Amino acid sequence: MDLSLTSDSDGATAEEKHIDTRRPGTDSQQGLTPSQAQARLKAEGFNELPRTGRRTILGLVLEVLREPMLLLLLAGGLIYFALGDLGEALLLLVFASISIVITIVQEARTERVLDSLRDLTSPRALVIRGGEHIRIPGREVVRGDLIMLSEGDRVAADATVLTCDDLLLDESLLTGESVPVRKLARAMLEQPGVPHAGGDDHPFVFSGTLVVRGTGVAEVTSTGIRSEIGKIGQSLQCLTTEAPRLKQQTTRLVAMFAIASGFVIAATVLLYGLYRGGWLEGVLAGIALGMSMLPEEFPVVLTVFLAMGAWRISQARVLTRRASAIESLGAATVLCTDKTGTLTENRMTVARLMLPDGAQYTPEVAARAEPAFYRLIETSVLACVPEPFDPMEKALHALAPGTGTGLRLVRSYGLRPDLLAMSNVWHGHGDECIVAAKGAPETIGMLCGMNAEQLAELGARVDALAQEGLRVLGVARATCAATNLPETQRDFSFGFCGLTGFVDPLRPEVKGAVAECRSAGIRVVMITGDYPATASAIATRAGLDPERIVTGADAEGMADAELVQAAQGQAGFARIAPAQKLRIVSALKGAGEIVAMTGDGVNDAPSLKAAHIGIAMGGRGTDVAREASSIVLLDDDFGSIVKAIRLGRRIYDNLRKAMSFILAVHVPIAGLALLPLVTGMPLLFGPVHIAFLEMIIDPVCSLVFEAETEERDVMQRPPRSPDEPLLPKSLLVWSALQGALALALTGGVMVMANAYGMPANEVRALTFFSLVLVIVSLIFVNRSFSTSLVEAFTRPNRTLVIIVLFVTSVLSLSLAWPAAADLFRFGPLHADDLAVTVAAALVCLVVLELSKYPLRRRRSAVGKV
Numbered sequence: 001m002d003l004s005l006t007s008d009s010d011g012a013t014a015e016e017k018h019i020d021t022r023r024p025g026t027d028s029q030q031g032l033t034p035s036q037a038q039a040r041l042k043a044e045g046f047n048e049l050p051r052t053g054r055r056t057i058l059g060l061v062l063e064v065l066r067e068p069m070l071l072l073l074l075a076g077g078l079i080y081f082a083l084g085d086l087g088e089a090l091l092l093l094v095f096a097s098i099s100i101v102i103t104i105v106q107e108a109r110t111e112r113v114l115d116s117l118r119d120l121t122s123p124r125a126l127v128i129r130g131g132e133h134i135r136i137p138g139r140e141v142v143r144g145d146l147i148m149l150s151e152g153d154r155v156a157a158d159a160t161v162l163t164c165d166d167l168l169l170d171e172s173l174l175t176g177e178s179v180p181v182r183k184l185a186r187a188m189l190e191q192p193g194v195p196h197a198g199g200d201d202h203p204f205v206f207s208g209t210l211v212v213r214g215t216g217v218a219e220v221t222s223t224g225i226r227s228e229i230g231k232i233g234q235s236l237q238c239l240t241t242e243a244p245r246l247k248q249q250t251t252r253l254v255a256m257f258a259i260a261s262g263f264v265i266a267a268t269v270l271l272y273g274l275y276r277g278g279w280l281e282g283v284l285a286g287i288a289l290g291m292s293m294l295p296e297e298f299p300v301v302l303t304v305f306l307a308m309g310a311w312r313i314s315q316a317r318v319l320t321r322r323a324s325a326i327e328s329l330g331a332a333t334v335l336c337t338d339k340t341g342t343l344t345e346n347r348m349t350v351a352r353l354m355l356p357d358g359a360q361y362t363p364e365v366a367a368r369a370e371p372a373f374y375r376l377i378e379t380s381v382l383a384c385v386p387e388p389f390d391p392m393e394k395a396l397h398a399l400a401p402g403t404g405t406g407l408r409l410v411r412s413y414g415l416r417p418d419l420l421a422m423s424n425v426w427h428g429h430g431d432e433c434i435v436a437a438k439g440a441p442e443t444i445g446m447l448c449g450m451n452a453e454q455l456a457e458l459g460a461r462v463d464a465l466a467q468e469g470l471r472v473l474g475v476a477r478a479t480c481a482a483t484n485l486p487e488t489q490r491d492f493s494f495g496f497c498g499l500t501g502f503v504d505p506l507r508p509e510v511k512g513a514v515a516e517c518r519s520a521g522i523r524v525v526m527i528t529g530d531y532p533a534t535a536s537a538i539a540t541r542a543g544l545d546p547e548r549i550v551t552g553a554d555a556e557g558m559a560d561a562e563l564v565q566a567a568q569g570q571a572g573f574a575r576i577a578p579a580q581k582l583r584i585v586s587a588l589k590g591a592g593e594i595v596a597m598t599g600d601g602v603n604d605a606p607s608l609k610a611a612h613i614g615i616a617m618g619g620r621g622t623d624v625a626r627e628a629s630s631i632v633l634l635d636d637d638f639g640s641i642v643k644a645i646r647l648g649r650r651i652y653d654n655l656r657k658a659m660s661f662i663l664a665v666h667v668p669i670a671g672l673a674l675l676p677l678v679t680g681m682p683l684l685f686g687p688v689h690i691a692f693l694e695m696i697i698d699p700v701c702s703l704v705f706e707a708e709t710e711e712r713d714v715m716q717r718p719p720r721s722p723d724e725p726l727l728p729k730s731l732l733v734w735s736a737l738q739g740a741l742a743l744a745l746t747g748g749v750m751v752m753a754n755a756y757g758m759p760a761n762e763v764r765a766l767t768f769f770s771l772v773l774v775i776v777s778l779i780f781v782n783r784s785f786s787t788s789l790v791e792a793f794t795r796p797n798r799t800l801v802i803i804v805l806f807v808t809s810v811l812s813l814s815l816a817w818p819a820a821a822d823l824f825r826f827g828p829l830h831a832d833d834l835a836v837t838v839a840a841a842l843v844c845l846v847v848l849e850l851s852k853y854p855l856r857r858r859r860s861a862v863g864k865v
Helices: 034-044 057-065 068-082 086-117 228-238 245-276 279-292 297-314 325-329 339-343 371-382 391-399 441-447 452-467 510-519 532-541 552-556 560-568 578-590 602-610 623-628 638-679 687-704 729-755 760-782 789-794 798-816 818-824 831-856
Strands: 124-129 132-137 146-149 158-170 210-222 318-320 334-337 349-354 408-413 421-427 432-439 471-481 495-503 523-526 548-551 571-574 595-599 613-617 631-633
Touching (some): 228 602, 297 318, 297 325, 325 613, 349 371, 371 432, 371 471, 371 495, 441 495, 452 532, 510 523, 510 638, 552 578, 560 571, 560 578, 578 602, 613 623, 638 687, 638 729, 687 760
Parallel strands (some): 334 523, 334 595, 613 631
Antiparallel strands (some): 124 132, 124 146, 318 631, 421 432, 432 471
16 A cells, blocks of 8 residues: 655744755765866766747748648739739638738737746755755756755755655656655665656655645756656657648648639630630630639638637637647547546545544535544644644644644654654643654554554554555554653654545536536546546546556556557546557557547657647646647646547538538639520629629638537537548538529529520619528528527527618618629519519528438438538
8 A cells, every 4th residue: 555644844944944955875966067067068967857849920831831722822812813803802811821821920919828837947955065054046057966865855866865855756747646655865775766747655756746844955967868858858849739620621622613713714714615616715715714713712721710719619618729629629539538636626635533433524515523532633733733734734724724833843754664653842832842753554553562463453454555556654643742752753652543535535516517518429538647536436436436447557458459459448537657658549540549648747748749639738737738738727736638529520611611611602602604605695793793702602611611619419429530521421412402492493594584585684783682682591401400480580690680671781782883783794683573582582592401300311421511
């Protein structure tokens, strides 16, 4: 059983305690001379962690401009400009500029927030150089330096302990263990072993870990990239993030549109030349028509959706370092989570008190303890130092603040390897002193003179508490005269007071978030460096219900397929080393899973970078973890992960709606441009008409659909398949159906109007009005695939209201204002003409809404738009 114990330090500094800095068998150590230290600093470099370079504004601009989709948008605008279509060129270039600005502002904001999170000053270190104690920046510590360790200090570099007094360190940064570990001096061990973090009674301390108890002197063995933290940071350079699948899929769609545009250009030139004999005029008409079909909406939609998605997610206190991670959020199938600081709060609290008769008190259940527990509580606090660093001692002080007021600490008996207990002697009034002891339960039982049967009963109680994931300490009390205190704790006549159980509490939002992940088909797998019993208890409280706990030793003997099988089942992982954590993530990725990984320690950094979605804690998280991640939780709220996944699914749903709408509306536009060539009618639409249509299509795609609220079942369906295309075949068929119906209706209106002998200007106006209203009907059709027509009209979307008002105003103006009518070359329309256009839009809306009912049965194939 692992027990982390407290010591007798009264908070004095190393200087005040005059720690013996001599090595065994040598004279007093002088440390390195200043010249030796300077030479080693020059030869081996500063004691700094490897870190990625900060992206400058210029670098962000160049990075954005390298995006192929944005380059296509800019190229389209320049081509239109070369063809003399200034309006269309300016429209595309303005959208390109807006997209660039949004992306750069978001990325720059991300870097600024990370800078505010990052501690720019390196921790200072107290070293012995030339026999003098001096404080220097941590980055100037070199191999061979003697560093002083005292409570509250961060260790500046990897080192070996030469001398120590009750030294306890928090190594959760490297191991994930929430309870500090005990250190011994090298001279006290016959075989110190290989340096590794975690576990008690080793002489090794590591850079970045925290001294929570005692004092010591250690000789630096590794600095910078040669330290354990440095090695992890260096391994990040070997990991590369995967290319976003969404951009690859969108590129394929663009290629498909480009092929279609080439076919239309060829057909236009051929038809124009054969039927009208004007080959040169046909070439120009074909180029104009082909350019009108270029999918410039795709890069607008993709860029704006990702940029706006990052902004929306930031409102949930989730910082998106890489916008491309948004696309993966909705597809996440496995969420691998650390325990300490992620599922738990990374602080110790008193979870249980047990009296000698077996009576128990749980603080979180009952706000106030019964009087029978007062003696145990008071003794537990008196066994602590007045101002503790140890998290368990802090928890005891929080349980009974003010205990010990009026008492004076006379003497402390520290923890020793041969006696895993410590005692404080307090003097109040009179000649009698109170002696409070705490430590390993079996040691406390021995100090209390328990026989074998009593010790066995005590051990059974301790084991029962340990199965609940509690760290257990025994507490005892004695009285003695204020004079002639004994030399050892063994000489006091202790009486057993009871047991105290500590736990790193579960974050309150975790259980609900885990349940929501489960309903969304996302498996949550806990991977921790803590002990199996603790891991099992925390996993059970979080609602993970593990059937087994796989340890690091178990994982070493498993093939990747076995690891994946364990992770895909009801298993948790404990005592896992960083390399094993990375192996688990890589194995899951190899099995086709979309992996999200959360963490806050340096030990989490490699797996954070390797995962599809690396999620770091912004408050408690380390710099290395944040740098390796693609998403940072600014409030360390585990529930924010679920909010981000919900938003990721919403963004992807809305992106599909926008893409489906683009495909649908281009069918009638292209068809109406080709129809006059086939029928011999005059061309109806010019650049001004196409520009007006683009003013409707682009904002609708990039703003209206982006602002759509989430579907009701967004977190009640399984994640989409990683291999599923952005627009599956069923959705392509659905878009083609919409476009074909829109073309049939608007084309029918044009042919009938021409057959009735209407003037060309009136035919143009009637056809254009019909097309615009049909496009508006397609907006409502594509707003949701799962809701009714009534909800499609009543669902709030401010941007849609603005677009509809704009369209209505422009169409009304084109009829009422002669100058606008001349610009559009529209003839007058009467009430019966307008009724025809409204009827075409209503027929389109009703037919497509009715067609959704049979299609909903195959909703999973459609992609749940």
